[in-house]
Amino acid sequence: MLEFQAVKDFLNNKTILVTGAGDGIGRAAALEYAKYGATVILLGRTVKKLEAVYDQIVESGAPMPAIIPLDLKGATEQNYIDMAETIEQQFGHLDGVLHNASLLGALGPFEHLDVSSMEDIMKINVTAPAMMTKALLPVLRKAPSASIIFTSSGVGRKGRAYWGPYAISKFATEGMMEVLADECDGTSVIVNTINPGATRTEMRAKAYPAEDPMSLKTAQEIMPTYLYLMSDDAKSVNGQKLSAQ
Ligand code: NAP
Numbered sequence: 001m002l003e004f005q006a007v008k009d010f011l012n013n014k015t016i017l018v019t020g021a022g023d024g025i026g027r028a029a030a031l032e033y034a035k036y037g038a039t040v041i042l043l044g045r046t047v048k049k050l051e052a053v054y055d056q057i058v059e060s061g062a063p064m065p066a067i068i069p070l071d072l073k074g075a076t077e078q079n080y081i082d083m084a085e086t087i088e089q090q091f092g093h094l095d096g097v098l099h100n101a102s103l104l105g106a107l108g109p110f111e112h113l114d115v116s117s118m119e120d121i122m123k124i125n126v127t128a129p130a131m132m133t134k135a136l137l138p139v140l141r142k143a144p145s146a147s148i149i150f151t152s153s154g155v156g157r158k159g160r161a162y163w164g165p166y167a168i169s170k171f172a173t174e175g176m177m178e179v180l181a182d183e184c185d186g187t188s189v190i191v192n193t194i195n196p197g198a199t200r201t202e203m204r205a206k207a208y209p210a211e212d213p214m215s216l217k218t219a220q221e222i223m224p225t226y227l228y229l230m231s232d233d234a235k236s237v238n239g240q241k242l243s244a245q
Contacts, residue, residue, distance in 0.1 A: 001245055004228040012037035014143075015091045016230060017136075019072070019129070020101025022049025024201035025151075028219035029098055029226045034062035036227065041087065044101065045071040066090070072101055072128035073120055080135035093142035096230045098149045099129040102169075104203050107162050118165040125169035130176060137189070145188045147229050150177045152193040157241065174241065181239030190238040194225055197245030217245060 016033045020026035021042035027049075030040045034057040042050045042065055050067045057065045068083060087094055103124040105117050133148060140146040155163040156170025174193055181191040198204060200216040222244040228234055229242070 001222075002225045002228055002242070004224040004231070004233070006036055006224070006227045006231070009037040010231055014095035014230070015039045015041065015087075015093070016096035016098065017041040017043060017068075017087070017094060018098045018100060019043045019132075021053055022046050024203060025196055025199060025219045025222070026098070026100040027053055028223060029100065030065070031056065031060075032220070032223045032227060033096075033230065034065060035060065037063065038095075038230070039063040039091065040065045041068060042066065043068040043070055045069070045073075072124045073103075075128060075131070077131050077135070080132045083132075084135040084139050087136070088139045088142070094136060094139045094146065095143045096147045096149070097133070097136060097140070098151070098226065098230075099132070099173075100149075100151045101128075102151060102166075102203070104166050104206055105164070107164065107166070107207065109162060110164065113164055118168075121165040121169050122172070125166070126172045126176065129173070133180065140189055141187070143188065145232065145235050146190070147234065148180070148189065148191045149226070149229050150174075150191070150193045152177075152195045152241065154195055154197070156193075157195065177241075178239060185238060190229075190234060190236075192229055192234075192237060192240045192242060194229070195241070195243045196222055197243060199244075 016038045018026050018030045021030040022044040034040045044050050047069045103121050105121045150173050153170040155167035177193045198216050200213045200218050225244040
């Protein structure tokens, strides 16, 4: 686990967008970023969950967040262009993006691979963050320094039997990070991946139904790496595959 000592208000005046901010790791990251002073843009598909995170942030006295309700499955390139324009109008620039939302899909042998489900997984896990990043790059470049985090997985670094399209999508995520990090090398934008490792969330419970969730780290416990990559300490960290545990 990375030893990053976050100091009070170190994210003051930064605006950070988090996808899948209504639950699990995305929710924890949104709350942590807000706690350290960031204005957080909460993006997700279930408005009720986003509103609960919004309320929690407001009650804590952190900067007023914003909500973008968007289902990555149906979102078009125009949705992301409009979103980038709104962010630029409201905030002037964007300091960070955490691409966290993902679809696990069904696990099983390759012979049982469901092509329509694979297309959904690739859309949500790969094409959507690619389109979103393409639209947001100009507004990220307007920040003094900006950080893009893509979320990987252990099965995005070493393939494993029965993990099918999800694992394939996470390898694509690592590839996307490498391509973009190389393009951004020497600029104000850094691009990296985080593998959260086994974390107590709905997705983990779906993948490992027999596991005792209490044996796992909570999403809040794995936050130091997520905070570090949004900090000025990470300004020259680019193209790296980090692990949160
Ligand atoms: P989670 O608890 O299932 O949360 C995923 C979040 O993504 C939810 O807020 C969900 O929204 C949102 N989301 C899913 N599909 C979406 C869509 N089509 N449009 C918009 N939002 C969507 O998962 P998690 O465990 O926190 O996982 C977060 C990230 O870590 C994922 O990228 C996952 O692959 C990765 N990861 C997790 C683990 C682990 O052990 N938990 C391990 C390795 C990697 P709803 O709440 O509306 O469903």
